[in-house]
Amino acid sequence: MPDEEKNEEILENIKACCRALDDKKADDLVILDLRGRSSITDYFVIASGKSSPQLKALQKSLQETLKAQDIEVFGTNSEPSSGWLIVDAFDFMVHLFIPEMREFYSLENLWKDSPRVVLEEIVGV
Numbered sequence: 001m002p003d004e005e006k007n008e009e010i011l012e013n014i015k016a017c018c019r020a021l022d023d024k025k026a027d028d029l030v031i032l033d034l035r036g037r038s039s040i041t042d043y044f045v046i047a048s049g050k051s052s053p054q055l056k057a058l059q060k061s062l063q064e065t066l067k068a069q070d071i072e073v074f075g076t077n078s079e080p081s082s083g084w085l086i087v088d089a090f091d092f093m094v095h096l097f098i099p100e101m102r103e104f105y106s107l108e109n110l111w112k113d114s115p116r117v118v119l120e121e122i123v124g125v
Contacts, residue, residue: 007035007042010091011117013069014045017094018119020065021047024058026096030108031117043092044111048102052081055096059085062094 018029026047035042049055059078066073066089077086083101087094095107 010042013066013071013089014043014092014117016065016069017045017062017089017092020061021045021058021094021096024061025049025054026058027099028102029119031119032108032111032114033117034111034114037111037114041088041091041093043117044107044114045092045094046097046102046107047094048097048099051098052083055083055085055098058096059087062087062096 014031018031021029026049028048030046032044032046034044047058049058063073071089073087074090075088077084083098084105085096097105
């Protein structure tokens with residue numbers, strides 16, 4: 001599959017995941033394009049939930065969407081009480097935080113040189 005076609009497929013999968021997160025009221029949804037900057041994944045999807053129970057609901061919705069899209073999950077960190085959940089879908093990773101942990105780890109700042117994907121263009125949120 002040519003690179004451009006593969007990237008379009010990845011963005012379509014990210015779009016489905018972002019819609020699922022938005023449906024569950026995720027806050028501050030951000031997509032970072034890490035292509036050429038990271039050897040572990042092409043994109044980060046970062047979102048916040050107001051509490052550990054909301055993080056759990058966001059993760060559940062996300063996993064249902066990934067399964068429906070037939071996207072293999074390579075790993076998860078699924079301890080909502082930690083305040084940071086990770087779902088690794090290989091081509092993209094989803095990071096779900098409570099606000100305090102998101103501020104503490106500041107992934108957007110760590111990857112500040114990475115372009116942001118404009119949500120409205122691919123998701124409509």
